[in-house]
Amino acid sequence: MNPLVELQQLTSLFPEPDGAPLYVAAEHIAREATPEPYHRMLVHEHHMTIEMEAWHDCSVDVEVLESRFESDLYLRKILLRNNRNHEVVQFGIVRFNFDYVTESVRSEILAQRTPLGRVLIQHNVLRHIDLGAIIRFTAGIGLSRYLPMLPGQQTFGRMATIFCNGAPAVDLLEISAPLSDKTPRAHR
Numbered sequence: 001m002n003p004l005v006e007l008q009q010l011t012s013l014f015p016e017p018d019g020a021p022l023y024v025a026a027e028h029i030a031r032e033a034t035p036e037p038y039h040r041m042l043v044h045e046h047h048m049t050i051e052m053e054a055w056h057d058c059s060v061d062v063e064v065l066e067s068r069f070e071s072d073l074y075l076r077k078i079l080l081r082n083n084r085n086h087e088v089v090q091f092g093i094v095r096f097n098f099d100y101v102t103e104s105v106r107s108e109i110l111a112q113r114t115p116l117g118r119v120l121i122q123h124n125v126l127r128h129i130d131l132g133a134i135i136r137f138t139a140g141i142g143l144s145r146y147l148p149m150l151p152g153q154q155t156f157g158r159m160a161t162i163f164c165n166g167a168p169a170v171d172l173l174e175i176s177a178p179l180s181d182k183t184p185r186a187h188r
Contacts, residue, residue, distance in 0.1 A: 003028045003133035006159060010093045010173045014066055014077040021140030024151070029134045037179045038134075038156040045129045047117030048090060048158075048174045049080070055179075058084040064112040065146075073097055079146055080115060091146045091157075093173040100169040101125060116170070125164050132159040137175060147177045154178075 004026060011022055031043045041051055052060050060080040067076035073095055080090040094116060098106045105123045108114060120127055135157050137143065144151045157175030161168050 003135065003159060006132070006171075007135060007173065010095065010159070010171065013070075013075050013093060013095065016142040020142045020145075022142035023137045024140045025138035027136045029136050029156070031131070031134055034134045034156065038176065041176055041179060042134055042156055042158045042174075043131065045131055045160075047121065047129065048092075048172075049115040049117030050121075052080055052082070052089050056082040056084070056089055058082050060089060060115060061086075062112065062115040067112065072099065074109070076112075087177075088147055089177050091143065091175045091177075095171040097167075097169050100164040100167040120162070120164070126166070128163040130161045130163065130168075132161060134158050135175075143175070147175065149178050 007026055016022060034043055041055060044051065049060060061083050063079040063081060065077045065079060067074070069075070076094050078092045078094065079088050080092070081087060082089050096109065096116075102123070105119060105125060108119045108123070109116060137155055137157055139147070139149050139151050139153050139155065141151050143149065144153070147155065149155060155176055155178045157173060160172045160174070162170035162172065164170065
């Protein structure tokens with residue numbers, strides 16, 4: 001599927017209440033053309049929870065902005081905040097089919113206290129992350145509400161699918177807060 005069509009499908013799950021655009025431009029970028037430090041942050045097949053924690057040298061907490069069920073799918077719009085100063089480090093949209101995980105995993109995710117990646121790791125869910133696309137975003141009013149950035153400023157994100165126990169269970173949109181060119185502590 002065209003990544004920009006898939007992006008539109010995911011973002012349409014949670015339209016901004018006042019109709020403000022989440023972003024004013026989105027461009028699919030080749031993985032090898034993704035600039036640093038975003039390449040290091042986004043171009044991998046690991047959980048973003050782990051990458052955000054390594055970059056910010058602290059654990060991250062989830063803040064669920066909205067959630068609901070649509071047929072068999074659990075949908076949620078989230079922020080990840082570093083737990084040192086509670087700064088927002090990531091905006092995301094999750095579409096999860098719970099058919100491929102246990103009831104205890106489902107219950108912990110629905111409790112909305114722990115980032116999704118951390119839940120899957122702690123429950124030792126057999127998983128594989130398929131990186132779908134890297135996207136360069138120009139923030140609209142909507143994205144600037146969630147991330148520490150101004151409308152018109154650029155950042156990068158990714159779309160990915162998490163396979164749980166061999167089945168495509170989770171579709172993700174993960175947009176990083178703007179990163180400086182600093183070297184992350186965990187990579188020094």
